[in-house]
Amino acid sequence: MQKAREQLQLFSVESENKPRQSKINRLEEQDRAFHDWYRFVLSFPPHLVRQHLDEFGVDEQKLLLDPFCGTGTTLVEAKKNHISSVGLEANPFAQFASAVKVNWEIDPDLLLEQAQRIAETVQRKLQRRASATDGQSALRTLPSEAAKLLIRNSISPLPLHKALILRDEIQKYAAAPFCAHARLALANALVNSISNLRFGPEVGIGSIKHDVPVVRIWLDQVDKMVGDLRRVQAENYPAAKIHLADARELSMYLDPRSIDAVITSPPYPNEKDYTRTTRLESVILGFINNRAELRTLKKRLVRSNTRAVFKADDDDEWVRNYPEVERIAQEIEERRIALGKTSGFEKLYHRVTRLYFGGMARHLAELRPFLRPGAHLAYVVGDQASYFQVLIRTGELLGDIAESLGYELARIDLFRERFSTATRQYLREETVVLRWNGNKRTSLSFGQTHLDFCPP
């Protein structure tokens, strides 16, 4: 933890000097093990987690929670430091990725042996098909409902054909403990090498790859996992549990007063469709098969973009009496009218802003009975100006809302600043540091916690 302490100092010095560089979010070389089994563009860096584990004094006796765990940076880092953890994640593919990344109990030699066998079988099948057919017509494709969910040109026909054959061969071992690792290796290979995707930070299409050595790329990925697993075989590490869950309804997954610390990064109100980030691998591996399943997933998410707003949504109730959220929402709507913007999505900008902060308020309210008195919490969030350039100070607002709910706001750290091309200004990404000291009014009755929230 000494290194984390040094990093903490580095951060405070950099804070004064405005840490604008995007490198601060990169995965450092020495952190690659397990984290790079699969990591999406929304991830925060392991050194940020270490910094807070150290600062909060989280040790082997404590239980750590990440209620928006994404692809598991907090949970992997906790495990590496022998700390037990729980993760909640609403996106089934991200939940799967997190669960595999903290499963170090499988036999690496068996994984490698079986993967090599699968690779040989797939190569044989590909060669047989190549010599038996001459045209593109024989290529494997996705069912049309699933194919419609993909971002256009995200994968070329031949790499898709090869990936589907590999996927089905892996699936034959569905009951074997190594199967999940083999699937995650395919997901990582798909996103980073086999597909045409480019992340920067939005998902887009880069150079089109007409053919790719799919099996070799996948096997290299498995090999990396095997190396990481071999290095931890001799030691015992604590368990991490990852649930497919909505962080606004977490009572089924946690024990009362069990959580000592929270380190997390929820969505930001930035009009980003978080489901697009994992779309290709979610569809190819069968986590989302049609529009109805995509809709079910979107309903579980905190509302942060207008493509995931539903008629029955009522999280805004949680911030109805909160003046700053109301002021921002009104400013957004007034600016829309002044600019003469009339699209359906633009008309929802003010609503999604209320729903976002309402959802976060609901999460923070629900969380209270599960925190041990004295629990420390760190929420990494970014300021936004996606809605007609109206500035949303996300960290500041979240801190205020948390205080209204009985949390103590310890401080707000600057993590980094990011340049917004829309507004041509730097936007702050911050860590809201909270403390829960216990609250007599907090009970497991959720009607009661709801009433408690309404700010004075």
Ligand SMILES: C[S@@+](CC[C@H](N)C(=O)[O-])C[C@H]1O[C@@H](n2cnc3c(N)ncnc32)[C@H](O)[C@@H]1O
């Ligand atoms: C900024 S990302 C977290 C990234 C994570 N810290 C990592 O390093 O991979 C936010 C995550 O919150 C998830 N999410 C959004 N709404 C949620 C909800 N209501 N419950 C649980 N997870 C949710 C999204 O699917 C996304 O994976």
